[in-house]
Amino acid sequence: MTHNLSNREVASVLQRLGDLLEIRGEAVFKIAAYRRAAESIATLAEPVRSIRDRGELQKIPGVGKAIAEKVSSLLDTGSFKLLDEVQAEIPPGVAELLTVPEIGAKRARVLYDRLGIDSLEALKAAVAEGRLHGTGGLGPRAVERIAEGLASLRPTSQGLPIGTAYALGTELLRLIEQIAPALKGVQVAGEVRRYREMVNEITLVAAVDDPAELVHQFCAQPIVSRVEDRNDVAGRVILENGANVSLHVVHPEAFPVALVLYTGSEEHVRRLQSLGTAGQLSISRDGLVRDGQKVQCRSEEEVYARLGLQYIPPPMREDTGEIELALRGELPLAIDASMLKGDLHTHTEWSDGKATVLEMGLAARAMGYRYMCLTDHSRSLGVANGLGPERLELQRAEIQSANAELAPFRILQGIELEVLGDGTLDLPDETLAELDLVIASVHSGLRKSREVVTSRALAAIRHPLVDILAHPTGRLVGGRPGGDFNMEVLVQEAARTGTVLEIDSEPARLDLRDTHVRLALDAGCSLSIDSDAHSTGGLSTVHFGAGVATRAMATPDRILNTLPLVEMLAALKRNRQ
DNA sequence: GCCGTTTTCGGCCCGACTGTTTTCAGTCG
Numbered sequence: 001m002t003h004n005l006s007n008r009e010v011a012s013v014l015q016r017l018g019d020l021l022e023i024r025g026e027a028v029f030k031i032a033a034y035r036r037a038a039e040s041i042a043t044l045a046e047p048v049r050s051i052r053d054r055g056e057l058q059k060i061p062g063v064g065k066a067i068a069e070k071v072s073s074l075l076d077t078g079s080f081k082l083l084d085e086v087q088a089e090i091p092p093g094v095a096e097l098l099t100v101p102e103i104g105a106k107r108a109r110v111l112y113d114r115l116g117i118d119s120l121e122a123l124k125a126a127v128a129e130g131r132l133h134g135t136g137g138l139g140p141r142a143v144e145r146i147a148e149g150l151a152s153l154r155p156t157s158q159g160l161p162i163g164t165a166y167a168l169g170t171e172l173l174r175l176i177e178q179i180a181p182a183l184k185g186v187q188v189a190g191e192v193r194r195y196r197e198m199v200n201e202i203t204l205v206a207a208v209d210d211p212a213e214l215v216h217q218f219c220a221q222p223i224v225s226r227v228e229d230r231n232d233v234a235g236r237v238i239l240e241n242g243a244n245v246s247l248h249v250v251h252p253e254a255f256p257v258a259l260v261l262y263t264g265s266e267e268h269v270r271r272l273q274s275l276g277t278a279g280q281l282s283i284s285r286d287g288l289v290r291d292g293q294k295v296q297c298r299s300e301e302e303v304y305a306r307l308g309l310q311y312i313p314p315p316m317r318e319d320t321g322e323i324e325l326a327l328r329g330e331l332p333l334a335i336d337a338s339m340l341k342g343d344l345h346t347h348t349e350w351s352d353g354k355a356t357v358l359e360m361g362l363a364a365r366a367m368g369y370r371y372m373c374l375t376d377h378s379r380s381l382g383v384a385n386g387l388g389p390e391r392l393e394l395q396r397a398e399i400q401s402a403n404a405e406l407a408p409f410r411i412l413q414g415i416e417l418e419v420l421g422d423g424t425l426d427l428p429d430e431t432l433a434e435l436d437l438v439i440a441s442v443h444s445g446l447r448k449s450r451e452v453v454t455s456r457a458l459a460a461i462r463h464p465l466v467d468i469l470a471h472p473t474g475r476l477v478g479g480r481p482g483g484d485f486n487m488e489v490l491v492q493e494a495a496r497t498g499t500v501l502e503i504d505s506e507p508a509r510l511d512l513r514d515t516h517v518r519l520a521l522d523a524g525c526s527l528s529i530d531s532d533a534h535s536t537g538g539l540s541t542v543h544f545g546a547g548v549a550t551r552a553m554a555t556p557d558r559i560l561n562t563l564p565l566v567e568m569l570a571a572l573k574r575n576r577q
Numbered sequence: 578g579c580c581g582t583t584t585t586c587g588g589c590c591c592g593a594c595t596g597t598t599t600t601c602a603g604t605c606g
Contacts, residue, residue, distance in 0.1 A: 027578085028589090028590080029578070029579085029588090029589060029590090030578050030579095031578090032578085032579095032589075032590075033578035033579055033589095034578075036578090036579080037578085037579085061579095062578090062579070062580095063579085064578060064579050064580080065578090065579090066578060066579085067578070067579085101604085101605090102595095102603090102604070103604085104603060104604050104605080105603090105604095106602080106603060106604090107603075107604085134598095136603090137596085137597070137598060137602070137603075138596095138597095139596060139597055139598090140596095141595085141596055141597085142595090142596070142597090380592085380593090381591090381592090381606080382590080382591035382592055382593095383590055383591050383592075383605090383606065384590090384591090384606085385590085385591090421593080421594090443606060444592095444593060444594075444605090444606070445593080445594070446606095447594085447595090448594095
């Protein structure tokens with residue numbers, strides 16, 4: 001067992017400890033402290049180990065003396081006293097129960113104490129045998145929701161959500177760069193590169209002169225828990241954390257073709273191969289071959305060109321019509337995060353964000369943006385310390401002084417406005433009119449009927465001062481399914497009223513999803529690609545949203561925030577005439 | 578457990594929704 005823990009792994013230990021302490025019934029603020037520290041460590045740019053080696057753990061926000069000591073022990077020995085103690089009292093599997101709807105800490109405890117349920121498997125069995133009824137105040141309705149929740153629970157075979165897989169892919173990339181000094185190229189390919197929202201396998205392609213040596217070294221890494229399959233040019237392994245990983249190693253001249261092959265999808269590649277056959281070209285991991293002669297390709301673009309195709313961006317490679325469009329030269333360009341001129345959905349410490357107005361502005365400017373709209377939560381979202389008219393006015397003053405420092409970069413003032421239970425909005429029109437932009441969100445009551453949730457979203461869309469509808473369905477990738485909105489009706493009404501629909505790039509949301517984006521485009525809607533960042537680091541997630549937009553074949557002219565500031569503001573519903 | 582232009586104690590994360598034990602506890606955002 002190695003203790004070479006990554007930041008993500010340290011964070012997940014602290015997160016799980018928080019869950020177990022909650023089940024144990026500890027004070028809420030202690031639990032919150034562990035979770036805060038976990039989140040803080042998860043977003044660190046630097047390995048927590050090097051911070052520890054410098055003796056600076058306590059400089060991490062949310063990490064004090066006690067947690068610093070525990071993290072240090074975790075890095076050295078793989079555990080610490082409190083963790084051992086709590087795990088001896090409550091099996092870690094009990095914490096998994098918290099992922100099931102209707103089951104929080106109290107019920108998890110009761111289910112464990114009274115029925116001995118210590119894992120999701122045990123819960124499934126108890127539901128099947130009808131043993132849940134009456135325990136911990138669970139009635140027929142709740143038991144039904146638990147059964148539904150268990151059925152829709154992401155089986156491990158469905159893989160990792162893109163956010164996790166992408167981070168893991170990047171870590172593996174760095175690892176390969178370290179162990180292969182003579183590396184000629186390496187890239188994450190497969191489902192991650194295609195921005196699939198769930199990833200079954202993290203696929204990497206590397207180019208070196210001695211493939212067998214790299215495969216051998218990779219399979220011997222401590223993070224590898226099991227080698228499933230391996231030969232001189234490829235290895236398929238399972239990591240300690242359970243992730244499936246494939247590494248394909250080719251000679252440098254075959255790298256571009258290998259990238260195409262291992263980026264997939266299988267269906268897409270099969271179509272390319274049959275196109276190749278028609279032109280006497282064979283496509284394999286050795287490269288392109290015509291009449292026994294290798295056809296040199298220096299880039300993926302060249303591979304597609306040799307096949308008589310426009311370059312097809314990875315997110316589109318699903319054989320859902322992209323090849324026909326590329327043959328006719330009608331494929332739209334990929335939406336790239338670099339096309340965005342600003343971010344329209346961000347949070348600061350005025351509500352539940354981590355950074356100040358100025359810190360967010362500096363970070364956004366450093367990314368090359370020309371503007372950013374702050375959209376802190378509105379007052380009804382008490383948990384997030386939402387803003388009412390008075391605090392908005394105070395915030396405006398802070399924004400003005402930040403703008404004086406950041407010009408010509410511009411911070412706009414907006415709000416993420418709660419749509420209340422009856423479809424009314426959380427703030428009066430006169431307050432909304434003073435803001436640069438309003439994003440409306442349906443956060444509560446997502447479990448209500450199709451009619452109810454749809455009519456609430458429609459009320460927001462129809463309001464003249466609502467410019468954008470945020471994360472329109474409220475779904476979470478690989479988790480909560482989101483409200484049962486009638487999307488056909490929503491996109492029609494958004495198009496009619498000029499309300500922009502958001503692609504929330506937060507990898508846990510990706511909302512709108514690709515199919516909904518297509519629906520919105522066909523209806524004539526405009527879209528925005530936003531980060532929904534709650535920290536400066538969170539701003540960089542927009543590439544995930546760009547991936548979704550690309551797969552849906554959106555064009556830049558349909559994305560509001562590809563416009564420069566003045567044009568973007570003029571395009572808002574409130575500023576149109 | 579963390580944190581401090583309210584400092585070494587006493588705050589910090591509040592309120593809507595839901596089903597049900599029928600008067601509120603537990604979940605969830």
